[in-house]
Amino acid sequence: MKGRTRRAAAHPAFERLKGDFLPDAPRVAIYCGDGASHSWIWFTDLLERLELFDVAFITHGDILARALDEFDILLVGGGDTYAMAGSLGREGARLIERFVTEGGLYHGSCAGAYLVLSGVDLEPFTPFSLVEGNMLNVMPDPPEPLCLAHKYLAPYGDEWVFHPVYGEVELVRGPAAEGFSAFGEAGALGAPLFGGPVLTIEDEQCILADYAGSTARAAFPWPREDADRLISGEQAVALRRLGDGTVLASGPHLEHPLFPRANELMAEAFAQHWAGRPRGTSQSRTQTPRTPAGSAPRGADGSLLEIKRQVSNARIVGFGLEKMPVTWQIGVKVWEPEKIRMFLDYTWDRLPYLDRAVGSGAPVPGGALEILAVGFSEVTGLAKTLKLKAESGQDSQAEALSLLTRLKELTASFLSLYFRLRLEERLGYDRPTLRD
Amino acid sequence: MDSMYEGDTLIVDLDAGTTDQVSFDEVDEAGPGLAAGLALYEKYKDDDPLVFGSGLLTGTPVPGACLGFVLGKSPLTGEPAVAPLSLFAGAEMKLSGFSMVVVKGSSPKPVYLWLHDGVPDLEDASKLTGMDTWETTDAIRREMGESLIQVICAGPAAEAGSKLASISINYWGSGDTAALGAVMGEKKLKAVALRGLGMLDADEPEEFYAKAVELLAAASMDVGFAPVCSALGSPDLDAWLAPMKHRVRACFACPGACATFVKYNEDPAVMESSDIEEPGMLVASAAPALWLQHGGWEAEPACRAIEAMAREGIDLMRGARELSDKPLSDAGEIKSAVKVLEGTADAGWPEGAEISGGLFGPWVPPVASADAWLEANRVGYVLGICPTFLLISGMDTAGLFALCAPAAGLETGPDEIAGMFG
Numbered sequence: 001m002k003g004r005t006r007r008a009a010a011h012p013a014f015e016r017l018k019g020d021f022l023p024d025a026p027r028v029a030i031y032c033g034d035g036a037s038h039s040w041i042w043f044t045d046l047l048e049r050l051e052l053f054d055v056a057f058i059t060h061g062d063i064l065a066r067a068l069d070e071f072d073i074l075l076v077g078g079g080d081t082y083a084m085a086g087s088l089g090r091e092g093a094r095l096i097e098r099f100v101t102e103g104g105l106y107h108g109s110c111a112g113a114y115l116v117l118s119g120v121d122l123e124p125f126t127p128f129s130l131v132e133g134n135m136l137n138v139m140p141d142p143p144e145p146l147c148l149a150h151k152y153l154a155p156y157g158d159e160w161v162f163h164p165v166y167g168e169v170e171l172v173r174g175p176a177a178e179g180f181s182a183f184g185e186a187g188a189l190g191a192p193l194f195g196g197p198v199l200t201i202e203d204e205q206c207i208l209a210d211y212a213g214s215t216a217r218a219a220f221p222w223p224r225e226d227a228d229r230l231i232s233g234e235q236a237v238a239l240r241r242l243g244d245g246t247v248l249a250s251g252p253h254l255e256h257p258l259f260p261r262a263n264e265l266m267a268e269a270f271a272q273h274w275a276g277r278p279r280g281t282s283q284s285r286t287q288t289p290r291t292p293a294g295s296a297p298r299g300a301d302g303s304l305l306e307i308k309r310q311v312s313n314a315r316i317v318g319f320g321l322e323k324m325p326v327t328w329q330i331g332v333k334v335w336e337p338e339k340i341r342m343f344l345d346y347t348w349d350r351l352p353y354l355d356r357a358v359g360s361g362a363p364v365p366g367g368a369l370e371i372l373a374v375g376f377s378e379v380t381g382l383a384k385t386l387k388l389k390a391e392s393g394q395d396s397q398a399e400a401l402s403l404l405t406r407l408k409e410l411t412a413s414f415l416s417l418y419f420r421l422r423l424e425e426r427l428g429y430d431r432p433t434l435r436d
Numbered sequence: 437m438d439s440m441y442e443g444d445t446l447i448v449d450l451d452a453g454t455t456d457q458v459s460f461d462e463v464d465e466a467g468p469g470l471a472a473g474l475a476l477y478e479k480y481k482d483d484d485p486l487v488f489g490s491g492l493l494t495g496t497p498v499p500g501a502c503l504g505f506v507l508g509k510s511p512l513t514g515e516p517a518v519a520p521l522s523l524f525a526g527a528e529m530k531l532s533g534f535s536m537v538v539v540k541g542s543s544p545k546p547v548y549l550w551l552h553d554g555v556p557d558l559e560d561a562s563k564l565t566g567m568d569t570w571e572t573t574d575a576i577r578r579e580m581g582e583s584l585i586q587v588i589c590a591g592p593a594a595e596a597g598s599k600l601a602s603i604s605i606n607y608w609g610s611g612d613t614a615a616l617g618a619v620m621g622e623k624k625l626k627a628v629a630l631r632g633l634g635m636l637d638a639d640e641p642e643e644f645y646a647k648a649v650e651l652l653a654a655a656s657m658d659v660g661f662a663p664v665c666s667a668l669g670s671p672d673l674d675a676w677l678a679p680m681k682h683r684v685r686a687c688f689a690c691p692g693a694c695a696t697f698v699k700y701n702e703d704p705a706v707m708e709s710s711d712i713e714e715p716g717m718l719v720a721s722a723a724p725a726l727w728l729q730h731g732g733w734e735a736e737p738a739c740r741a742i743e744a745m746a747r748e749g750i751d752l753m754r755g756a757r758e759l760s761d762k763p764l765s766d767a768g769e770i771k772s773a774v775k776v777l778e779g780t781a782d783a784g785w786p787e788g789a790e791i792s793g794g795l796f797g798p799w800v801p802p803v804a805s806a807d808a809w810l811e812a813n814r815v816g817y818v819l820g821i822c823p824t825f826l827l828i829s830g831m832d833t834a835g836l837f838a839l840c841a842p843a844a845g846l847e848t849g850p851d852e853i854a855g856m857f858g
Contacts, residue, residue: 003641305555312553316631317581348553384581 004258005045011260013182013267014049020271025052026072026105032412033059035083035111035331036076038339039194041346043075044415045257050267053423057412060087068099072277073270076112078194078253080331084115085124093127101243105273106130107266110196113238113249114161117197122157130247131206131238135197136230137162145221150327150334151195152221161197164227167218169193169236169252171262174207176239179272182265188212191236191262196251199235208248208269209237239269246273300358303369308351310376315344317383326390328400335404340383343407347376347414357421368417375410382406440468440492440636440844445476446534446556448549450623451541455556463536468492468846470518470817471856473507476538477516483540484509486619488529488588488628490521491820492846495530495636495688498648498839499655500825502687504529505817506588510614511599517614518795518817521588523695523720525605526820527688528586531632539625548576548589548627553634561626568592568747569604570714576629586630591749594621600779602751608695608718609746613753613783613797640842647839657692657829660684664694664722667828669787669802673726676735677719680704685718692825695720700736717743723785724756730786731760740767744774753798757781796823803827814853 028047032040040057047055058067068074074096076084088096096116100106108116115125119134142162145152154161168190173183183189201207211231214220220227237250246269253259254266321337328335358364382403389396444457466475469491476487490504504526510517521529533554546561564572569591577585587606594601594617601617603610620626638644657663661684665673677696682704686693698704699716706715717739719725724745728738738756741764745755755774758781764770784792788801796813799806804827815833816823819840825831833850840846 003635308553309555309557312555312633313580315633316552316585319633320582320584323583387581 008258008260008263009045009049011049011264013260013264017264017267017271018051020267021050021052021274025054026270026274027054027056027070028052028073028075029056029058029062029068029071031059031063031074031076031084031112032057032408033061033063033084034087035080035085036408037079037111037333037335038342038408039079039110039253039255040075040077041343041411041415042253042255042257043077044346044419046255046263046266047419048422049263050270051426053419053426055415055419055423057416060084060092063088063092063095066095068095068104071099071104072274073105073107074099075255076106076108076115077255078110078112078196080333081111081114082124083331084111085128088128089124090127093129096128097130097242100130100245100247103244103277105246105248105270107248107250107270109250109253109255110194113199113251114197116247116249117199119200130242131201131240131249132203133199133201133206133235133238133249135161136200136234137164137198143222146223147219148221154195154332162221163193163195164222164230165193165214165218165220165224166195167192168215168259169218169231170212170215171209171236171252171265172212174209174235174237175205176208177265180208180265180268182261182268184261189259189261189265190215190217191252191254191259191265192256193218193252196253198231199238199249199251201235201238203240206238206240207235208239209250209265210234211236211251237265244278300364300369303373304351304355304358306373307347307369307376310373310380311344311348311351314376314380314383315341315348317380317387318344321383321387321390324387324390326396328397328404330401330404335400340403340407343411344379346411350414350418354418354421357425362421363424364417364421372410372414372417375406375413379403379406379410440496440638444534445536445538446551447480448537448539448556448558449541450539450543450547450558450625453543453547453558455558457534457556467848467852467856468818468844469494469820470505470507470814471853472536473505473518474516474857476536477507480538480540481509484542484619484622486539486616486623486625488521488537488539489535490526490530491816491818492840493836493843494820495527496638496648496843497645497652497689498821498836499652499689499691499831500687500821500829501689501819502526503816503820503822506603506612506616508614508616508619510616511618512615516795517616517797519603519610519612519614519616520822521605522611522687522822523586523605523608524584524688525586525588525630528630528632530636530820531634532630533632533634537628539623539628542622543624546624546626548629549625550576550580550629552580552631554632561624564626565595566592569609569749570607570747572627573606576627580629580631582631584631587627588630589627589749590617590620590625591747593749594618597621598750598779600750600755600777602749604746604749605720607746608720609724609742609750609752611721611753611797613751615751617749617751638843639845644839644842647835647842651831651835651839652691654835655691655829655831657825659691659693661694661696661719661722663692663828664824667803668722668726668785668800670722670726670729673722673729676729677725677739680716680735680739682707682716687822690822690825692829694824698735698739700739717746721752724752726786727753727756727760728763731763733760733763734765737763737765737767737770741770741774744771745777748774750774750777751783753783754779754781757784811850811854814857815850818853818856
């Protein structure tokens with residue numbers, strides 16, 4: 001898996017696309033608030049591949065506190081759309097729309113795409129309407145699934161949102177993809193569909209990609225030919241200009257780290273938006289004063305070791321949980337034990353960079369490492385408690401909610417620190433160059 | 437030689453309760469696997485070291501690449517001796533994040549060493565004191581939250597200072613015939629627990645994998661206990677165990693699967709999980725079963741005796757040899773007899789019992805000539821390949837050596853390996 005991720009990261013398009021965001025790089029917000037599942041962490045791989053390091057992780061509370069004024073791009077991944085919309089409310093919807101019309105870019109994958117469809121006219125979704133379109137994968141009485149019953153349905157008023165195919169689908173170029181190279185000579189690319197919408201977009205000029213069918217790397221709750229018949233020729237990704245900004249709504253997770261061509265499509269849309277943004281709206285940090293180099297905070301080495309220790313311990317327990325036939329339902333979303341290690345791996349894989357950065361005198365905010373160390377220690381404890389409960393056959397829903405909530409918070413905190421150090425390195429504080 | 441290894445050498449100072457990661461040129465120059473282990477042993481020999489390590493190819497898809505080792509001064513001979521880390525312990529040793537671990541000195545209080553993903557933790561083992569190997573394994577796995585943790589542990593025999601004390605790999609005993617378990621007891625080192633979720637790098641991954649698959653395709657060892665019994669000249673041993681046989685089990689990456697799980701607390705025909713927590717025992721080595729069979733034991737009480745010795749952390753080979761001439765059948769009597777074993781028997785096999793293999797323990801005459809046996813052990817412990825598998829499968833050692841370059845950029849062969857042992 002890591003070898004495949006490394007190979008994906010070496011896709012040549014990223015080298016070309018990096019230049020599209022220079023010299024003024026956008027400031028990016030990743031939504032990890034209520035309703036966000038785990039997939040928001042995939043955005044971080046793409047941003048690293050594009051060397052976009054001015055990244056923050058924001059919640060519904062931050063959006064309601066007008067944090068979007070500080071950003072150029074808002075990324076919303078998968079999860080529980082009800083929880084997202086419910087926590088953001090009408091005011092959140094208004095602030096997101098204002099963010100876009102004033103020049104921002106909104107990208108929503110999966111739940112982030114459902115959220116902004118105008119045709120989804122049901123509270124609490126009604127106020128969110130950034131893309132003129134609807135979803136096709138809704139019916140009052142869907143047939144029984146052939147597999148993945150726990151992921152097949154989500155309630156939608158009196159009806160059900162259903163997912164006929166789960167895994168890799170093929171996308172083909174839409175009218176809005178004029179000039180995009182991601183589809184290559186074949187005119188198609190693969191992307192993973194994990195419960196995202198099959199779109200119907202009213203204005204064909206807003207269609208960036210259509211579904212062309214599934215691939216063998218998918219599971220089929222419906223018979224494959226029926227699933228292909230439903231999705232083929234329908235819309236997968238919408239791209240709409242709204243005011244001075246851009247909205248991208250994607251059924252598949254274009255940001256998934258194992259799909260570099262899908263990443264390229266997303267990055268080309270970002271670059272196109274960034275190139276066409278009204279002058280004067282750039283809020284680049286290139287003028288930010290350099291942070292003076294310093295020595296690592298006292299105790300930094302010990303805290304880093306403690307983070308490593310606890311992340312390792314928690315990953316090991318998480319792996320143990322993966323062997324158990326247990327899932328947890330949080331809101332309308334079903335969580336499998338694998339998600340625990342997915343979060344932890346994002347920290348684990350970036351610890352060597354942090355280690356070298358601290359060793360090189362990177363300006364780590366005082367107390368940041370200690371707080372993370374305490375947090376991950378708590379995560380290990382929660383994971384062990386959860387495993388004991390699950391092993392004894394007791395209801396472990398409450399423990400899973402505590403663990404996953406804490407993991408989300410901590411992963412966001414860790415990645416914030418990580419991106420901050422990458423940005424500081426880019427801006428060039430006075431110390432040897434870090435390489436990872 | 438960074439590939440095929442994770443991390444540096446770890447020095448654990450039990451006197452001071454500290455750990456330190458170091459790199460030694462002379463260890464790197466000595467060669468991989470046991471060659472490096474011997475160099476470390478020599479370097480720290482005044483501190484009564486126990487060296488835990490793995491071979492160059494341990495933990496890879498190369499057939500038989502399960503082998504790690506523990507090296508220390510045998511209380512029986514005063515000479516250095518190795519114990520094999522088979523099953524999944526050798527591979528987990530490699531993946532724990534340390535290529536070699538030297539444990540020196542002795543702790544003022546009981547401790548266990550928890551090696552995970554390159555993090556070394558010395559943990560309090562007071563609550564494990566007095567526990568047998570089965571209880572110890574369960575307790576550590578419960579505490580750390582994962583049943584795949586490999587627990588190299590010492591039992592009550594080690595705590596009592598018995599020279600019959602052997603290290604145990606999880607519940608199942610081990611091939612330690614040098615009383616290295618007693619050394620763990622002296623050090624108050626109750627266990628070394630291992631787990632790593634990392635991956636190994638090869639210099640040339642595609643070439644390495646292709647060659648490993650070629651070797652696997654050419655490996656000719658049949659599955660099960662029977663091929664080992666035949667090679668030992670005791671084909672009836674397999675039949676003796678057959679009524680209790682439940683399944684065979686392989687060590688990491690081994691196509692042979694010669695360990696045999698026998699059930700005597702449950703019908704061996706039962707394949708699904710039942711409520712019986714301890715239905716039987718894994719017979720991972722032929723020697724103790726062979727001694728008891730030769731002594732006239734019935735198979736079921738013999739297996740109960742093997743279980744009782746494994747729980748106590750007693751050398752299964754020497755214990756079985758001492759028990760062999762007094763066959764028992766009552767479970768309670770068997771446990772009592774195991775508890776009063778005195779260590780009067782030497783390590784050895786029923787045939788050629790007096791022939792010692794020095795560093796590698798007793799030679800197994802029917803399997804191979806003395807020279808072939810010694811070479812298989814040297815190659816095996818340097819490269820991390822089970823010597824028994826090497827001998828019985830007849831695996832092409834030239835093919836094994838050809839893997840060293842794509843694995844780690846290392847050119848080696850029989851002469852180089854012989855040179856590593858002086």
